[in-house]
Amino acid sequence: MRHTPLFQGSYDDTRAARHEARRRWSDLDRVEPTKVTFQELLAAHASIHRVAEQISGTSTCAGQRATHYYALYEESKGNLMFPLIASHGSLWGVRHTLRLQRLLERAKPLSRHGRIDRWIEALDAVRDVNRKVFVEIYTTFYFTRFYGTHPHASEIIHPDVLPLYNAVHRAIADEVQLSEVRRREIYYAIFLHEQEHIVDPGVNEAAQAAGSRLLLEAFKRVRPRFAYFPPGERLYFTDFTDVEQRNREGLRALAFAEQVGPARVFEALSEY
Numbered sequence: 001m002r003h004t005p006l007f008q009g010s011y012d013d014t015r016a017a018r019h020e021a022r023r024r025w026s027d028l029d030r031v032e033p034t035k036v037t038f039q040e041l042l043a044a045h046a047s048i049h050r051v052a053e054q055i056s057g058t059s060t061c062a063g064q065r066a067t068h069y070y071a072l073y074e075e076s077k078g079n080l081m082f083p084l085i086a087s088h089g090s091l092w093g094v095r096h097t098l099r100l101q102r103l104l105e106r107a108k109p110l111s112r113h114g115r116i117d118r119w120i121e122a123l124d125a126v127r128d129v130n131r132k133v134f135v136e137i138y139t140t141f142y143f144t145r146f147y148g149t150h151p152h153a154s155e156i157i158h159p160d161v162l163p164l165y166n167a168v169h170r171a172i173a174d175e176v177q178l179s180e181v182r183r184r185e186i187y188y189a190i191f192l193h194e195q196e197h198i199v200d201p202g203v204n205e206a207a208q209a210a211g212s213r214l215l216l217e218a219f220k221r222v223r224p225r226f227a228y229f230p231p232g233e234r235l236y237f238t239d240f241t242d243v244e245q246r247n248r249e250g251l252r253a254l255a256f257a258e259q260v261g262p263a264r265v266f267e268a269l270s271e272y
Helices: 011-024 038-056 062-075 082-106 115-147 162-174 180-210 213-220 243-260 262-271
Strands: none
Touching (some): 011 062, 038 062, 038 115, 062 082, 062 115, 062 262, 082 115, 082 262, 115 162, 115 180, 115 213, 162 180, 180 213, 180 243, 243 262
């Protein structure tokens, strides 16, 4: 049975998302950053974070997030690669966990003591990890756009990633395209940060909460094929909870995106 694509957006939708973000944060753009107090910084970050939470939707709204992810990529003038790859990771992850959930729901009449309900909750927790990553990326991008060079910015944005976002914003302002090597460096450093602070804790917590060796194996042994990958290519995991494997395969996902180009990556969003 054919399923409804998770992503049904268009370039018009991503452009609308960009224009809406510019309109929404236009007041921040008119403020001289050096005159902003620390409390005002915190308030601005909280405001952006609230909007990110709103537009992230529910754990299954990967298509909605993909529109905003691609808008971030375009707003970065192609210099911030992470949103481009993350949109596919989120779409694949939601499709995969929904498939597992449908299988589990068929077995619910045989379940005792709410065991399958706990497993389904664990699957949703995994999906929500993707949503949380989106919230952080959107919040950090727009906060650093306006306040990345503020003396106290590193007290709000992790100092490991603050200079990376600032480098992207400088490239945007200077109307230059970062080299592929530099884009890769920025992508990988942000990827590592998200893995350490959101993905790794979230996936492990969900896996433990499931309390099922079978479901844990389903979490671990995955072979994602993002829709933009060249024919025959996919990612390989013997243990998705292993940080080293996720880091290695994350770089392969980027390499394939650079190989096929952003137009194909966008077009492929509708193939989940």
